[in-house]
Amino acid sequence: MTDFRFAKASLRAAxxxxxxxAVPVLLDARPAAAQAFTPNSEIIQGLQSAVDNVPQVxxxxxxxxxxxxxxYTGPPESRPPLAIQLDQLAQINVEIEFxxxxxxxxxxxxxxxxxxxxxxxxxxxLGYKFLVVGNTDATGTREYNMKLSQERSDAVVEAxxxxxxxDPRRLQSVGVGExxxxxxxxxxxxxxxxxxxxNVGSAGALSEx
Numbered sequence: 001m002t003d004f005r006f007a008k009a010s011l012r013a014a015x016x017x018x019x020x021x022a023v024p025v026l027l028d029a030r031p032a033a034a035q036a037f038t039p040n041s042e043i044i045q046g047l048q049s050a051v052d053n054v055p056q057v058x059x060x061x062x063x064x065x066x067x068x069x070x071x072y073t074g075p076p077e078s079r080p081p082l083a084i085q086l087d088q089l090a091q092i093n094v095e096i097e098f099x100x101x102x103x104x105x106x107x108x109x110x111x112x113x114x115x116x117x118x119x120x121x122x123x124x125x126l127g128y129k130f131l132v133v134g135n136t137d138a139t140g141t142r143e144y145n146m147k148l149s150q151e152r153s154d155a156v157v158e159a160x161x162x163x164x165x166x167d168p169r170r171l172q173s174v175g176v177g178e179x180x181x182x183x184x185x186x187x188x189x190x191x192x193x194x195x196x197x198x199n200v201g202s203a204g205a206l207s208e209x
Contacts, residue, residue, distance in 0.1 A: 043119040046092040047130070047199045057089065057200050059131060059174040063150075066176040070142050076187040082180045090199040092116075093182075095190075096156060101140075103151035105159060113156065116197065117164030129203040132156050133196040134175040138187030142177055149175030156195055170203050 065082060072079040094116070097106040105113070119125055134153030136145040153173035161168040181192045 040115055040119050040122070043092060043116060044122055044124055047090050047119060047128075047197065048124055057131060057198070059172040062131070062133070062176065063174045066146065066174075066179045069179045070146070070177075076138055076178065076181050077184045079184075082176065092197050094195050094197065095193065096152070096195045098152055098155075101148070103148070103155040105155055110159070110163070113159050114164060117160050117166050120160070120166050120170070125199075127203055128199050128201065129170040129172070131198040131200045132160075132171060132173045133180075133198065134173070135180055135182070135192060135194050135196065136175075136178050137189060137192040138178045138181065142179075146175060146177035146179075149177045151175070153195065167203075172200075 069079070069082050094112055096109045096112065098104060098109075099106065120130065132153045134149035134151075134156070136149045136152075138145070140148075150173070153175045157168070157171045157173040160166040161171060178187065178192070181187055182194065183189050183191050186192075
């Protein structure tokens, strides 16, 4: 059964993506509450909270930060945290199962993706766009993990937009590899292999057919 982890505000403090120097922000390393499956109502609640006056976040900026973070060597717990301004954004954390070393989504995870898509089609969320962020554990090289996480976040966006007909203009994908581990003391743990979905604000004039 697919493990679904839900969190509305798992990040602390703030840092402007466009800023040069500020106190770095650590992705919260505490495990989020786990449920076998989360109803659409809870997904909607997680993605609609605190969406007013959200910070401007783009896949390109986040990708650049993650790539720059790869210059830090040493074990994960010794690296400075990946600084991102996502704490103000409504979000959910979800475990999507993939084939080993692959971006192929396992059939068991399509129920979770369908529930997320249903929430995105709901009138409450229809006017918003979302950032899909892929994360891996620390198994393999950092370069490989960065590539794999991007392919997996792309696969999630592809499934949401093709299988479940979410307007692709409402979705952006970015992979950050192992650069934002949820549990830095256990870098190979399954909890680090997750997909985060963030509400990044109004979709403007976009509307679904």
